[in-house]
Amino acid sequence: MKQCKSCLARAEAIADICPVCGIDQDKLRKDLTKREKRIRGAARMIRFAAMLHLIGGGICIMILPEVGVQMALAAFAIVNFILAIGLIRYDYRAYKAAVVFYFALGIVNTITVNLFAIPVALLLLYIVGNSNAKAIFERRLPESD
Numbered sequence: 001m002k003q004c005k006s007c008l009a010r011a012e013a014i015a016d017i018c019p020v021c022g023i024d025q026d027k028l029r030k031d032l033t034k035r036e037k038r039i040r041g042a043a044r045m046i047r048f049a050a051m052l053h054l055i056g057g058g059i060c061i062m063i064l065p066e067v068g069v070q071m072a073l074a075a076f077a078i079v080n081f082i083l084a085i086g087l088i089r090y091d092y093r094a095y096k097a098a099v100v101f102y103f104a105l106g107i108v109n110t111i112t113v114n115l116f117a118i119p120v121a122l123l124l125l126y127i128v129g130n131s132n133a134k135a136i137f138e139r140r141l142p143e144s145d
């Protein structure tokens with residue numbers, strides 16, 4: 001299975017159009033329209049968020065033997081890995097789960113006054129929730145604007 005040059009999704013292109021991002025596979029990067037560039041950027045940001053989840057899940061596993069709340073941490077690690085896989089596939093269910101997850105993360109960090117994590121939660125929420133990212137998750141592409 002080929003990998004899309006623009007969104008890096010592993011999906012079979014239909015008539016050279018990626019089913020995920022809607023971008024023509026024969027198009028050079030410099031020839032992309034403004035909207036296609038925005039979609040490409042949004043896709044890369046989603047993959048960046050997925051990478052953060054992989055790292056987050058990995059850290060949870062690494063510190064697992066040293067903490068008292070192992071069950072909670074293990075569950076948190078699993079959630080991170082599931083989100084990472086889902087986001088890499090631009091899965092709509094992962095999008096919905098991620099929004100709920102970031103929202104909860106934002107609330108918890110607001111209550112605990114974790115000033116570092118609040119902007120992280122907001123950034124992640126923006127990465128998956130902006131209109132270009134949403135268009136990818138909903139496969140509403142290509143679409144004119």
Ligand SMILES: [Zn+2]
Nearest residue numbers: 004007018021
């Ligand atoms: Zn694509």
